[in-house]
Amino acid sequence: MQEFKLLRAILPEMELDAPKEEILEELEKVASWYNLLYLEPKPAPWKLYLLGMTRKMDSPKVVTACDRFSLSGRERREFLQLKAFIYQATPELMAWNAEGGRLSRLHAILAHMPVESLLFLMARSRTENVRKHISLFLTRLRHVKLDVTGKDLIALGIPTGPQYTAILNRLMAAKLDEEAPTRQEQLALARRLAMGVEEKA
16 A cells, blocks of 8 residues: 555545545456457556556646656657547547447547557446447447458549548448448449449438
8 A cells, every 4th residue: 555655645636535446447458358358459557557547637637647656758648648538539439428429429439549549448337338339349330341442442443532531431330330331332332332323321
């Protein structure tokens, strides 16, 4: 317990209390689950720990905590980015769950998040459906690839540019949502999109 007295000396808000202890225990559980599956990339333990200890701190105090722990400029930027991802994703996940959202929407929310932010959201959530689907994203959804490529779109006469990117994104959503799970269905959808004709879901 001496180490936690030291943390309090560094910053009073770092004192280990029941809520912090609970989130740290949950973080340990989800990190162990993730590591036992030999998934990549590996989370940085110090980032998970500091996310738990700064869970309810406002931004100025989080910055102060980074300074007190003598994080390098790069470490500080990476950690503050983790916090920003969590802050942004939290209401989006709540809305997604309330709507009974599609897998493609879940993928869009989570796809660019570092693994530490994902594990923190999984540990913190009290909604089983959210936890289950973050797990699904980590183990399967983030690895989903299209069965068509940019070359296929070019072969269909679709030039590179905004429409090209939009079509690829729409094809990925269709695959995730099982609307176009096969290569043939994805090509057919790409043709309709290129002509501006898409069947309404």
